[in-house]
Amino acid sequence: SQKIEQNSEALNIQEGKTATLTCNYTNYSPAYLQWYRQDPGRGPVFLLLIRENEKEKRKERLKVTFDTTLKQSLFHITASQPADSATYLCALGPGGGNKLTFGTGTQLKVEL
Amino acid sequence: DVKVTQSSRYLVKRTGEKVFLECVQDMDHENMFWYRQDPGLGLRLIYFSYDVKMKEKGDIPEGYSVSREKKERFSLILESASTNQTSMYLCASSFPSGHTDTQYFGPGTRLTVL
Numbered sequence: 001s002q003k004i005e006q007n008s009e010a011l012n013i014q015e016g017k018t019a020t021l022t023c024n025y026t027n028y029s030p031a032y033l034q035w036y037r038q039d040p041g042r043g044p045v046f047l048l049l050i051r052e053n054e055k056e057k058r059k060e061r062l063k064v065t066f067d068t069t070l071k072q073s074l075f076h077i078t079a080s081q082p083a084d085s086a087t088y089l090c091a092l093g094p095g096g097g098n099k100l101t102f103g104t105g106t107q108l109k110v111e112l
Numbered sequence: 113d114v115k116v117t118q119s120s121r122y123l124v125k126r127t128g129e130k131v132f133l134e135c136v137q138d139m140d141h142e143n144m145f146w147y148r149q150d151p152g153l154g155l156r157l158i159y160f161s162y163d164v165k166m167k168e169k170g171d172i173p174e175g176y177s178v179s180r181e182k183k184e185r186f187s188l189i190l191e192s193a194s195t196n197q198t199s200m201y202l203c204a205s206s207f208p209s210g211h212t213d214t215q216y217f218g219p220g221t222r223l224t225v226l
Contacts, residue, residue, distance in 0.1 A: 008152070034214065043116075043202050043217030044155075089155070091215075098143050098162065098206060098213045099170075104154035 002028045004103040006090060012109045013080055021075040021106045023090035028101070030092035033066055033073050038087045038105065047088075048075075080110045114139045116218035118203055124224045131190040133221050135203030143206045144186035145215065146170075146178060148199040155202065161186055162208065193225045 005024045013019050023033070032051045036044035050057045050066045050073065057064045063076040077084050087107045091100040119134035137144065145160040147170075157170030159178040167178050175197060179187040186205075190197055200222050204215040 032212065034212075041200075041220065041222070043204070043220050044215075045217070046214045049212055049214065093213045098208045099145075099157065099160060100213055100215060102155040104152065 002026070002092075002101055004028075004090065004092060004101060006088075006103040007106045008104060010107040010109055012111060015081060015110055015112050017080055019077040019080045019084065019108055019110070021088050021108065023073040023075065023103055025071050025092055028071075028092055029068075030094075032093055033064075034091045034093070034100065035062075035064060035073075035075050036089040036091060036102075038089060040087075044089055077108075080108075082110045082112060084108060085110050114216050116203060116205055116216050118201075118218040118221050120221050121219060122222045122224075124226065125190075125193050126226055127194060129190075129193050129225075131193050131223065131225075133188040133190075133201055133203075133223070135186045135188070135205075135218055136184055137186075137203075137205040137216070138184065139205060139207070139216065140183065141205035141216075142183070142208050143213075144180065145204040145206075146176075146186065146188045147202045147204065148172070148197075149202055149220075150199050158188065193223075195225050197223065198225045199223060 038044040087105040089105040090103045093100045116137045146158045147155045161180045177189045203218040
């Protein structure tokens, strides 16, 4: 069955450093991969999408890579700030009926 | 600005009660989804709908039903609430592009069943 793995342990980094989050998947050949941000008690918010034929995507301080051979995506936040503290979810698609399959998320804490 | 709203942020119900959770989107999206989110388990799909009056089971439909009478509204029904249905419920919608399927989420309803 399809499986998506994200680090269950929280990632703690210092302000100004680059945060790198990992999303690994098995038994899946996604056409695209998405990253979402979720703050406590709120719904996820879409950040970035990368397609299977793209190696890298950037948006402001965010960078996403997608390696379909390794079956892995890396999500980078450069010059991290305390306001970046949140849980970040990866999602793969498409599924039947335009569904997405979500990972469990990694909590990021950026400390002063 | 896209918007998905859910009827309640917090809800407390008793075991055996019938519970209605409502979701409304103003983006004219065809697809709508109901998830529950529990610590360590992530987002799990309960039901989804790709058109009015159409519904499909997700990964954990047991104990739930849904209704979609209008395009903008998708309701989740707990026929007889149980304590193991205490959870965060999230509604989402998307436009069926087949190329992105970006989902827009509501703020969530924290349901506690006593």
